Amino acid sequence: MSIKWLRSNWELYALILPVVAYFIIFHYIPMYGVQIAFKDFIATKGILGSPWVGLKHFERFYHSYYFWRLIKNTLGIGVFQLVVGFPVPILLALMINEVRVKKFKKIVQTVTYAPHFLSTVVLVGILVIFLTPDTGIMNQIVKAFGGQSISFMTEPSWFKSLYVFSGVWQQMGWSSIIYLAALSGVDPQLHEAARVDGASRMQRIWHINLPCILPTIVILLILNTGSILSVGFEKVFLMQNDMNLESSDVFATYVYRSGLLGAQYSFSAAVGFFSNIVNFIIIVAVNFIAKRVGSTSLW
Amino acid sequence: MGDTRGDKLFGIVNTIVLLIILAIVMYPLIFVVSASISNQLAVSSGKMWLFPKEFTLVGYQKVFQNHDILVGYGNTFLYAIVGTSINLVMTVLAAYPLSRRKFAGKNIIMFIMVFTMFFSGGMIPTYLIIKKLGMLNTMWSLVIPNAVAVWNIIIMRTFFQESVPAEVQEAAMIDGCSHTGILMRVMLPLSMPILAVMTLFYCVDHWNSYFSALIYLTDRAKFPLQLILREILIQNQMDKMSGGATSLSEQIMYGQAIKYAVVVVANLPVFLLYPFLQRYFVQGMTIGAIKG
Numbered sequence: 001m002s003i004k005w006l007r008s009n010w011e012l013y014a015l016i017l018p019v020v021a022y023f024i025i026f027h028y029i030p031m032y033g034v035q036i037a038f039k040d041f042i043a044t045k046g047i048l049g050s051p052w053v054g055l056k057h058f059e060r061f062y063h064s065y066y067f068w069r070l071i072k073n074t075l076g077i078g079v080f081q082l083v084v085g086f087p088v089p090i091l092l093a094l095m096i097n098e099v100r101v102k103k104f105k106k107i108v109q110t111v112t113y114a115p116h117f118l119s120t121v122v123l124v125g126i127l128v129i130f131l132t133p134d135t136g137i138m139n140q141i142v143k144a145f146g147g148q149s150i151s152f153m154t155e156p157s158w159f160k161s162l163y164v165f166s167g168v169w170q171q172m173g174w175s176s177i178i179y180l181a182a183l184s185g186v187d188p189q190l191h192e193a194a195r196v197d198g199a200s201r202m203q204r205i206w207h208i209n210l211p212c213i214l215p216t217i218v219i220l221l222i223l224n225t226g227s228i229l230s231v232g233f234e235k236v237f238l239m240q241n242d243m244n245l246e247s248s249d250v251f252a253t254y255v256y257r258s259g260l261l262g263a264q265y266s267f268s269a270a271v272g273f274f275s276n277i278v279n280f281i282i283i284v285a286v287n288f289i290a291k292r293v294g295s296t297s298l299w
Numbered sequence: 300m301g302d303t304r305g306d307k308l309f310g311i312v313n314t315i316v317l318l319i320i321l322a323i324v325m326y327p328l329i330f331v332v333s334a335s336i337s338n339q340l341a342v343s344s345g346k347m348w349l350f351p352k353e354f355t356l357v358g359y360q361k362v363f364q365n366h367d368i369l370v371g372y373g374n375t376f377l378y379a380i381v382g383t384s385i386n387l388v389m390t391v392l393a394a395y396p397l398s399r400r401k402f403a404g405k406n407i408i409m410f411i412m413v414f415t416m417f418f419s420g421g422m423i424p425t426y427l428i429i430k431k432l433g434m435l436n437t438m439w440s441l442v443i444p445n446a447v448a449v450w451n452i453i454i455m456r457t458f459f460q461e462s463v464p465a466e467v468q469e470a471a472m473i474d475g476c477s478h479t480g481i482l483m484r485v486m487l488p489l490s491m492p493i494l495a496v497m498t499l500f501y502c503v504d505h506w507n508s509y510f511s512a513l514i515y516l517t518d519r520a521k522f523p524l525q526l527i528l529r530e531i532l533i534q535n536q537m538d539k540m541s542g543g544a545t546s547l548s549e550q551i552m553y554g555q556a557i558k559y560a561v562v563v564v565a566n567l568p569v570f571l572l573y574p575f576l577q578r579y580f581v582q583g584m585t586i587g588a589i590k591g
Contacts, residue, residue, distance in 0.1 A: 005401070011478035012396040016408065019393040019447060023411055026444050030420025030428055047427065092320070098313050108317050110577060112324050117569045119507030121525045122562055125532030126327055129558060135343040137330070169324065201306045226417065233422075234510050238533055252422070259423045260514060272421030280418050 037270035050266075057270035066254060074250040074275070077236070078228035081164050086224055088172045090217060093179030094205055109180075112173025124238040127166055128153060154243035163239060163248075178220065182213040222290055226283030251275040335359070335559035339552040342559075358556030362564055365557070368531075371524035372564075378523055379505040382442035386501040387494065389447035394455035395482050400465075412449045422514075429515060440515035441508075441523070448504075451497055458493040459486055496579045503569055528565055532558055 037057060039050040061067055092112065099105040115123075131138050131152035139149045152158045190208050199207070233252035240248045251271060259268030302310070329349065334342045338353035346352055362368055396402050397409060419425075425444065434440040463486055471481045487494070509525035516522060535554075 006403070009402070009478065012399060012402055013404075015392050015478065015482070016396045019389055019452075020408060020411065022389065022443075022446050023415060026425070026428065026446075027415040027419065028411075030424035031418070032420075033424030033427060034420050036424065036427075095313055095317055098310070099317065100310070104314070104317075108321060110574075111321055113577070114328070114570070114573065115324060117503055117507075117573060118566060119509070119525055119528075121507075121509055121528045121532065122565060125528065125558070125562060126331060128533055129331070130327065137345070137348065140345040169327075173324070200303065201309045238529065255422050256514075260426060265423050265427065269421060269423040272423055276418060276421055283417055 034269060034273050036266050037273045039266055041266040041269075053266075057267045058274065060267065061271050061274065066249070069246070069249060070251050070254055070271075073247060075228065076247075077160055077163060077250065080160055081167060082224055082228060084164050085168050085171070085175075086221065088168050089175035090179055090213075092172050093176040093183060093213075094209060096176065096180060097183045097209065098201065098205070109173065112176070114173070115170040116174035118170065120234045120238060123166060123170055124235065127162065127239070131162075153239070154241060156244045156247035159239065159244045159247045163235065167235070178216060179213055182216040183209060186212045218290055222283070222286050225286045226279065228279070228282060331559055331562050335556070335563050339555040343555065355556075357553065358558075358560030359564070361553055361557045362560045367519075367522075367527050368524070368561060368564075370520065371522055371527035374521060375506060375524040378438060378441050379502055381438065382445075382505040383498060383501045385442055385446050386448070386451075387497060390451050390455050390497060391482070391487070393447060393452045394459055395478070395486060397452070397456045398459035412452065416449050426514060435515055436517050436521065438521070441511045442505075444511065445504075448501075451500060455490075455493060455497065458490060462493075463489050492579050495576060499572065499576045499579070506569060524565055528561060531561055 033047050036047055036050065038052060038054060039047075040053050040056075041047070041050045096105060096108055099108065118126075130136050133139055133151045134143075134149050138152065143149060150158075152162060186209060190212075191204055194204050194208060233250075233256065236248060236250050237253050237256065240253060252275075255268045255272045255275075258264050258271070262268075326349075333349060333351045334347060335358050336354055336356060337347045337351045338355055341347040341352040393412070397405055399405070429435060429440050429444060434443065467485060467489075468481055471485050476484070507525065509523065509529060512521075512523050512526050516526075
């Protein structure tokens, strides 16, 4: 790149400057600000002026009652979500791909994509409405079969299932779009050849469609695995209440409670930093494994 | 060559399973809409389970009489419009230079952006920055800290690269067009479908988000709709909402009616747009997925 090139292309830098500035201010300065996890943050002294305390906050967190509970819940929800939530969109895409009546295919797609556009608040709201003790429709069914009304939303043992399955309900259609796109790229000649050789539809799905979308599956698996510990704050927080805290408390909600509500900035920054680091290590490790085992990887 | 018997059976089973999935996905949505225009006694006693019973619009009436909901609605409109405008400008500003074949520093800038998808400073340091910038309790705390999404930049960049012929860009360049000129007069007019997708994605994000508002806003008059919805739907704070009710049971009934009606009202704008934009967003998703 010569001076001459720069002279005639300076505009490119001018255009992208606001975006780079945004990333530095709102993403990299907070990363720099993570140092308060190793300090005792005092508002009047600012981030830089506060005294260093080493790993004090990390030790306190490690020895606290919450440490294992948060790990257990966050990992539990993350793994459960991955195991149930990951295969469903793949199956759905394979099934939609087999539909030959165009109109029906369109309807299935339109309907299953729709819940994606509901807000988390509305989704949890619907959940609450359906699962209301006694009068909610779910409990009316339970009672119709002679069961006892269950207080789903406050019962810790129900939390993870409700979280995961409502997520599947909302996102399965939307997540299947990517696989459907990959399936539309499958060479029809492969199917023709297999048909001539007498392969059934099942066999063709197994031996042609699945291998063709495998790279897409692996990429998304890496991405999903990487976010195992970053179980989103938004939905957990809304579904959480004092009664189910035991199984619903995850890193993000704990950081919110102790940091923003409890004003323990340094301590909760340490908790957040810990979960971010673990998360980052997981995604790098999964990517490494994927690279070794198969040929697909993120980078 | 026709289908074998096994293949036909497969087709039938496939259709049946998909029909069941359709029913499972649609049922809660239909139920909420039906319940919103039904008598709440019929709903809570289980007589209304699919189609509306004893038609009434009392829920909607209460929703539109409710000050908090109306203010929240207005706020959300404002935040969504301002936020989406900022998002679109920032996305285009980033995507155009990154789509150029020759752009010194492209890889570094790309890395700076993508890295933030995998690692972040976390909630607390971000909060402290927002506080320091004096954005707490202002609209800006909702629209600036998430001014652009990396994923959308990648989609946009890919669209610029793949869908706008390089010859057209080069011709404009030779004619003495500046980069800004190319962007404004060549790239953008040719990118309307993807801009529609971006508008939808960003708009829905703003419309549905409550997290930033929860953390950064304290002034009730500035609350977006979703925070008000949270109070009504999840925290059950409806004492003020059921104005005009005389007895306790009437209050409970009104409260129920408001819940269903407000869910419908809150999602109306998005679902009105949905059929028109569906064609585009599938396109948008797939561009990002395959090339990203």
